[in-house]
Amino acid sequence: MANSDQIVLLDFFPSVFGIRVRLALAAKGVEYEGKEEDLTGDKSSLLLKMNPVHKKIPVLIHNGKPICESLIIVEYIDEVWKDRCPLLPSDPYQKAQAKFWADFIDKMVYPCSKKLWTAKGAEQEASKKEFLDRIKLLEGELKSYPYFGGESLGFLDIAFLPFYSRFYTFEAFGNFSIEAECPKLVAWGKRCMEEEFVSRSLPHQHKMYDLVVEFTKKVGI
Missing domain, CATH: 1.20.1050.10 (Glutathione S-transferase Yfyf (Class Pi); Chain A, domain 2)
Incomplete structure (x- = not known):
């Protein structure tokens, strides 16, 4: 992918599901902007806009397009940055x-x-x-x-x-x-x-x- 890609992660630091995505991005060496959500308070307008169905983190926003649900996001990361550190087996x-x-x-x-x-x-x-x-x-x-x-x-x-x-x-x-x-x-x-x-x-x-x-x-x- 191009270096100009804009990658934002809506996250909550202690979340096991958010950690999954951070691990996958780190494994691939992908730089991103992290935006921390306060799950004990009001959810941000960005989270509600990007995940209007479940209204939950994590959400990966890639060039303005949201991907939701941690396992789906990890698979997406593996497919998009397939030239680095493959995660899913090919078989x-x-x-x-x-x-x-x-x-x-x-x-x-x-x-x-x-x-x-x-x-x-x-x-x-x-x-x-x-x-x-x-x-x-x-x-x-x-x-x-x-x-x-x-x-x-x-x-x-x-x-x-x-x-x-x-x-x-x-x-x-x-x-x-x-x-x-x-x-x-x-x-x-x-x-x-x-x-x-x-x-x-x-x-x-x-x-x-x-x-x-x-x-x-x-x-x-």
Whole structure:
């Protein structure tokens, strides 16, 4: 793409979905202008204009045209800047599998992970069991590879890495150890952090915890 491309990301720093897009842009070396949204207050007129259906971040605005939903945005980034650091596999079956597990993260992992810090008592305990059961399934997809993308970091790694940045938050609120239950998954996260673009883009786990605590107080959870 031309250097004159105008790329804007409507974002919210702690959002796992926003982090996905930032990781993909960093992997490709794409420069962009970030615009932070305040999700606890009034949404900006730009966000409402660019995503009138869901009114949510992230939204990537490429030369004035909006792309919404984090996984769709990551795939778009991979297709537009295809000459750098491919994220999705070229093999159709492997590509379908990567998309399947990314969808699994959004539909099966995200809801119970959120309840680890928003729920209490029996509901939180049930969510903890669901969360561990589901990330164990995901861990199995690593097989003997260093990354979900095989020998190199790819689409599914970027889909789940934002959750790795919340591991400490999940453990602190839920009073359990992810490493004790899923050692391969924790080793995977540490390996990913050795990539310069990941360590530069992924918030530190303790910073994420502080932000979540601040957010829960602000919204009265």
